[in-house]
Amino acid sequence: GAVVSQHPSWVICKSGTSVKIECRSLDFQATTMFWYRQFPKQSLMLMATSNEGSKATYEQGVEKDKFLINHASLTLSTLTVTSAHPEDSSFYICSALSPGRTEAFFGQGTRLTVV
Amino acid sequence: AQSVTQLDSHVSVSEGTPVLLRCNYSSSYSPSLFWYVQHPNKGLQLLLKYTSAATLVKGINGFEAEFKKSETSFHLTKPSAHMSDAAEYFCVVSPPYGGATNKLIFGTGTLLAVQP
Numbered sequence: 001g002a003v004v005s006q007h008p009s010w011v012i013c014k015s016g017t018s019v020k021i022e023c024r025s026l027d028f029q030a031t032t033m034f035w036y037r038q039f040p041k042q043s044l045m046l047m048a049t050s051n052e053g054s055k056a057t058y059e060q061g062v063e064k065d066k067f068l069i070n071h072a073s074l075t076l077s078t079l080t081v082t083s084a085h086p087e088d089s090s091f092y093i094c095s096a097l098s099p100g101r102t103e104a105f106f107g108q109g110t111r112l113t114v115v
Numbered sequence: 116a117q118s119v120t121q122l123d124s125h126v127s128v129s130e131g132t133p134v135l136l137r138c139n140y141s142s143s144y145s146p147s148l149f150w151y152v153q154h155p156n157k158g159l160q161l162l163l164k165y166t167s168a169a170t171l172v173k174g175i176n177g178f179e180a181e182f183k184k185s186e187t188s189f190h191l192t193k194p195s196a197h198m199s200d201a202a203e204y205f206c207v208v209s210p211p212y213g214g215a216t217n218k219l220i221f222g223t224g225t226l227l228a229v230q231p
Contacts, residue, residue, distance in 0.1 A: 042224070043223045049218070091156070095159075095219075102164060106159040108158035109157065111156060
């Protein structure tokens with residue numbers, strides 16, 4: 001149980017376009033999901049906390065208009081990278097908290113390359 | 116405030132020898148501690164967790180970790196390394212379950228290489 005699926009696994013897009021990444025909890029309802037960014041050979045940086053039915057809470061330094069987060073249902077959160085630029089190229093990972101469990105469950109990540 | 120420090124960015128061991136990945140934490144209250152493993156271009160998989168129960172925690176794939184409050188450490192060990200253990204390992208701290216944010220604080224990671 002407690003499976004989190006992220007889609008797509010990888011995506012290549014042109015500069016100026018927008019890309020949507022989905023994070024789904026497959027067998028549990030997640031009122032809270034988290035979005036992380038990971039640069040090569042570095043640790044995970046929390047970008048924002050996504051709460052079902054309300055606005056996301058962004059970490060300091062993360063542009064909310066650049067990284068749009070929507071958590072419209074208890075099993076789906078989306079991250080949209082708007083007007084992508086090469087510097088947005090990174091590995092994006094989501095996680096979700098399962099009710100009654102003490103650990104977060106992670107998606108498999110999305111490798112974004114902006115050309 | 117909470118923080119976690121992974122003392123080694125790279126560790127290299129020979130197959131069949133013990134593994135030790137070091138982690139120290141700082142927390143103003145009793146934290147939850149986790150070790151996650153990440154294989155290249157993959158998500159994170161939970162190895163084990165400490166949540167104020169037994170101080171010696173056994174995880175998957177033969178890994179275990181011991182919570183030592185006096186040393187503020189949570190080192191990850193395995194008696195005998197396998198080639199498939201080569202990966203990045205993250206030590207993670209969070210507030211106790213039900214804490215204000217449930218935010219995870221990640222260490223900088225330790226890259227484990229296993230030599231044949």
